[in-house]
Amino acid sequence: NIDFVLGLLKRVQAEREKRGMPQLKVIATSATIEKEKFANYFGGSPVIEVPGRMFPVDTQYEREPVRDYAKAAAERVKQIARGGQPGDVLIFMPGEEEIRRTIAEIKSHNIPGIDVLPLFGSMASEDQDKIFDKNPKRKVIVSTNIAETSLTIDGVRFVVDSGLIKQKEFNPSTGIEALLTRPHAKSGCEQRKGRAGRTAPGTCYRLYTEQEYNDRPPFQIPEIKRSDISHVILAMKKIGIEDVRTFDFIDKPTDVAIDGAIKTLKMLGALDDNERLTPLGETMAELPLRPELARMVIEAEKYGCTGSITTIAAMFGEKSIFVRPKEKEREADQAHAGFKREGSDFLTMLEVWRQWVAAGFSDTWARDRYLNVRQLFEVKEIRAQLMRELKRQNIAVQDTNATTESIQKSVASGLIHHLLASSGRFSYGRV
Secondary structure (H helix, E strand, O other), rough: OOHHHHHHHHHHHHHHHHOOOOOOOOOOOOOOOOOHHHHHHHOOOOOOOOOOOOEEEEEOOOOOOOOOOHHHHHHHHHHHHHHOOOOEEEEEEEOOOHHHHHHHHHHHHOOOOEEEEEEEEOOHHHHHHHHHOOOOOOOEEEEOOHHHHHHOOOOOOEEOOOOEEEEEEEEEOOOOOEEEEEEEHHHHHHHHHHHOOOOOEEEEEEOOOHHHHHOOOOOOOHHHHHOOHHHHHHHHHHHHOHHHHHOOOOOOOOHHHHHHEEEEEEEHHOOOOOOOEEEHHHHHOOOOOOOHHHHHHHHHHHHHHHHHHHHHHHHHOOOOEEEOOOOOOOHHHHHOOOOOOOHHHHHHHHHHHHHHHHHOOEEEEEEEEEEEEEEHHHHHHHHHHHHHHHHHHOOOOOOOOHHHHHHHHHHHHHHHHHOEEEEEOOOOOOO
């Protein structure tokens, strides 16, 4: 959406200039911004750099390419512990699975005087907060990218960087979005390195060679070039931009991505055969949801299950409502089994909501059942926002017919482009 907003701002500036109006002041700011590209996009705008307070950080590379990042990270922790210098350690790994493996490797070395802590987005908030606790031992925090820009951990003097990141990539030809492990760009690696120099001089151990670092791109591929852009196309159509292919994006999506988004919107009934917005598309564009979720909610009114589908739509967040702590997997699985409903994972999600409502939105009840309390309250807030918007759109919010079949039909209407048919044993093909 940022790319779309920037394009609109550029149009507005040109229109204001044409009408003799003063120019708007547009400030684009980021820790890893491609400043020259942004400046040129707005016709040679001035660039201001605000250096953060940064202590010197010694950077050390591997001599040979690393095959097992978990083992290499554990060796670096052992080296740091033997060195005798004070300070906590922050290790960057791409995902939860790699974090678990790294922690197991570190613990296998029986290094005295350390406390090893995981940090990733789907953890319960109280478990995440442990990284900030005062601790007589040296903290070794093994984290995803959440610790790169989202928060600062005082006391970190050493960074161990795998140089890997997990990012979402959408394939417009298959319509499938996947979370893939990729080498991090130079800008991100520098951001990680800076975590070691926030409050004192530090050291960054990079688990890759200097040549590998030099071969990396300066910045990550912009998100709009690796995302489903059907919601952007729908918003453009809504405000009267018909020729979406010539819109001046700062990072233009590929023609394949644009064509794929238009095809999806046609399947959902938001665009007609001439790529013009339909009355259904008008309503979908008004809802603050991805097009497929908006389609589900609108369809639900026909079947009398809008309340249930709105709850399901609110649960389509980035993070799971379920948590499965290390060494408590069995207890978590048993607790989650109490929500399981035959016929759809969406019905299971709905059952979590129903039971949480019956428990009076209790934090304790949710924690005892291994649910992500922070995520549940976010779902509650999103659901309330959607309810207000549906009322504004005169869409009846009711559950007069919230049967399994009506819910499944509503869900299917939004995910119709993912419909598969069996083409043999264990084999399915896109319809």
